[in-house]
Amino acid sequence: MNPTQSAVNGAANLQDLCDILNAHEITDDGENVETLADVVDLCGLPTFGGTPPSNTAEVWSWDSDSVLLFNNEYYIEKRDPDAWYDRGNTAIAA
Helix, strand or coil: CCHHHHHHHCCCCHHHHHHHHHHCCCEECCCCEECHHHHCCHHHCCCECCCCCCCCCCCCEEECCEEEEECCCEEEEECCCCCCCCCCCCCCCC
8 A cells, every 4th residue: 555545544643644645746857747636535434423415416525513525635515404514414403
């Protein structure tokens, strides 16, 4: 297993995971480009408890208080029952 995937697997919490993902740099040796998706199973990122969002289409991970999203970089947003990813999720407190 590569070091980045090992670090992802060992992430202690959502902030740790976010920092690890954002720290990966794309490499290009002139013949091959290595992106984060080449070294990490992005569809198998760990989650850190809490009810899953109602819509996980663009949510990469979560905990009981926050979700991990991506827009040019990974970032954490506090969960909001009115947000597109939790709309209708009665397990999330307002």
